[in-house]
Amino acid sequence: MSLDAWVRLLQAHAATTRSLSGSLLAQHGLTINDYEALMRLARADEGRMRRVDLSEQLLLTASGITRLLDGLEAAGYVDRAACSSDRRVVYAVITDAGRDKLEEAAESHFAEVRALFGERFDADELKQLADLLGRLPGAENAVGEDCNVD
Amino acid sequence: MSLDAWVRLLQAHAATTRSLSGSLLAQHGLTINDYEALMRLARADEGRMRRVDLSEQLLLTASGITRLLDGLEAAGYVDRAACSSDRRVVYAVITDAGRDKLEEAAESHFAEVRALFGERFDADELKQLADLLGRLPGAENAVGEDCNVD
DNA sequence: ACGCTATAGTTGAGTCCGCAAGCAATGGTA
DNA sequence: TACCATTGCTTGCGGACTCAACTATAGCGT
Numbered sequence: 001m002s003l004d005a006w007v008r009l010l011q012a013h014a015a016t017t018r019s020l021s022g023s024l025l026a027q028h029g030l031t032i033n034d035y036e037a038l039m040r041l042a043r044a045d046e047g048r049m050r051r052v053d054l055s056e057q058l059l060l061t062a063s064g065i066t067r068l069l070d071g072l073e074a075a076g077y078v079d080r081a082a083c084s085s086d087r088r089v090v091y092a093v094i095t096d097a098g099r100d101k102l103e104e105a106a107e108s109h110f111a112e113v114r115a116l117f118g119e120r121f122d123a124d125e126l127k128q129l130a131d132l133l134g135r136l137p138g139a140e141n142a143v144g145e146d147c148n149v150d
Numbered sequence: 151m152s153l154d155a156w157v158r159l160l161q162a163h164a165a166t167t168r169s170l171s172g173s174l175l176a177q178h179g180l181t182i183n184d185y186e187a188l189m190r191l192a193r194a195d196e197g198r199m200r201r202v203d204l205s206e207q208l209l210l211t212a213s214g215i216t217r218l219l220d221g222l223e224a225a226g227y228v229d230r231a232a233c234s235s236d237r238r239v240v241y242a243v244i245t246d247a248g249r250d251k252l253e254e255a256a257e258s259h260f261a262e263v264r265a266l267f268g269e270r271f272d273a274d275e276l277k278q279l280a281d282l283l284g285r286l287p288g289a290e291n292a293v294g295e296d297c298n299v300d
Numbered sequence: 301a302c303g304c305t306a307t308a309g310t311t312g313a314g315t316c317c318g319c320a321a322g323c324a325a326t327g328g329t330a
Numbered sequence: 331t332a333c334c335a336t337t338g339c340t341t342g343c344g345g346a347c348t349c350a351a352c353t354a355t356a357g358c359g360t
Contacts, residue, residue, distance in 0.1 A: 006166075006263050008283035010182070013163035014209045015288020016156075031316075032160070052338060059164045064317050066340055071316095088325045088338045113156050120285045132279050133158035135270045138165020181346075202308060214347055216310060221346095238308040238355045 009133075020112055028105040029075075033058055033068055035109065038077060038102040041094035048081060048093040059138060077101050170262055178255040179225075183208055183218055185259065188227060188252040191244035198231060198243040209288060227251050 021032040030038075036058055041047055055065040069092050072078040077098030081091040094102075117126060171182040180188075190207055191197055205215040219242050222228040227248030231241040244252075267276060 006267055008280050008286075009163055010167065011209065011288050012283045012286035013160065013167075016286055017160065017163075018209070019287070033316085050338080059161065059168070061318055062339060063319080063341080067315095067317075086326075086338085090339070116286070117156055121282065125282060128278060129282050130158050132271065132275060132282075133162045136158075136162035136166055136266070137169070138161050183346085200308080210346095211348060212309065213311080213349080217346075236308080236356070240309070 016116060020109070020116070023112060024105060024109055027108055028101070030101070030105055031068075033060065034072060035102070035105055037068060037072065037092075038094060038098055039106075041078065041092060042099055042102055046093075047099075048091040050083070050089050051092060052089075054092060072098070075101075166266060170259065170266070173262060174255060174259055177258055178251070180251070180255055181218075183210065184222060185252070185255055187215075187218060187222065187242075188244060188248055189256075191228065191242060192249055192252055196243075197249075198241040200233070200239050201242060202239075204242060222248070225251075 017032065024030050024032060024035055037054060040054060040057055041049055051062065051065050051069065054069075055062050058065070058068075060068065069078055072092075073080065075097075077095055079093045079095055081093045083089040083091060121129065167182065174180050174182060174185055186208055187204060190204065191199055201212065201215050201219070204219075205212050208215070208218075210218065219228055222242075223230065225247075227245055229243045229245055231243045233239040233241060271279065
């Protein structure tokens with residue numbers, strides 16, 4: 001059995017992410033994970049999530065989320081909010097500034113993703129790719145990004 | 151157009167790499183990149199490569215390679231060698247200990263990759279996946295890992 | 301022979317993130 | 331009620347990596 005698939009997954013991801021993450025950072029000062037966090041918060045009920053849930057979706061550890069949100073809070077894109085029913089949890093809430101930032105970043109991010117993938121695959125192939133990759137563990141947390149473009 | 155493919159690529163890679171890289175580190179004390187570097191050196195002519203070429207294949211910067219090799223040198227898996235025709239280049243040469251380590255690590259790494267992918271895809275799907283991912287930029291540096299199992 | 305630019309490599313500072321350890325609140329169980 | 335394991339979150343430390351700045355060599359053109 002050839003292990004090409006895995007090696008390509010590794011390499012393709014590294015290269016693709018580097019390019020996308022790089023311009024996101026350069027143009028908007030956001031990490032891929034910053035972006036994903038904002039996106040998830042924006043889509044969540046009342047724009048807020050528990051840190052644990054966020055960490056699960058972003059595949060980061062709890063401490064990783066703490067630091068990620070530290071940055072987003074410092075930038076004013078996210079706020080903290082207490083939970084009335086469980087005093088251990090500290091909600092992360094997206095602010096208006098956060099939504100603005102997300103919208104601004106999404107536009108160019110989408111354009112790039114579309115360019116990268118649209119150039120190389122047709123609709124059927126994209127579907128295949130999504131299907132195949134979707135079987136790998138962890139992929140169940142993936143959410144289509146087209147929901148918030150409508 | 152749905153961007154699922156990209157999101158899944160991101161998530162699937164993160165999860166897959168975390169698991170594979172984790173056990174490689176836990177069982178053999180090697181990073182994925184350590185492993186890839188040793189593999190590439192082992193396969194190279196005379197077991198040596200210029201640092202620049204290595205960095206291009208591993209998709210790391212020159213400084214990243216310097217530090218990676220620092221570690222492998224300290225562990226005794228890699229040596230330095232001068233180039234007679236160009237005094238700027240410092241070859242990285244895999245040592246016998248390095249080859250031993252690689253062989254040892256490859257065994258369990260393969261088993262895991264095989265388990266992860268073999269469980270979820272049949273031969274045709276693996277081929278499709280490799281083909282599709284191979285079109286992404288950076289993937290041309292991917293080398294099938296089956297070459298050194300024969 | 302001189303200077304200029306390009307290339308190979310290293311180093312310092314800084315970022316992102318995981319691990320291990322810790323604290324506080326929660327929800328059983330006795 | 332008292333205890334205790336579990337859960338949510340934060341913090342100190344360290345690893346891997348990048349970027350920018352630097353040194354040294356190479357290979358021009360003049």
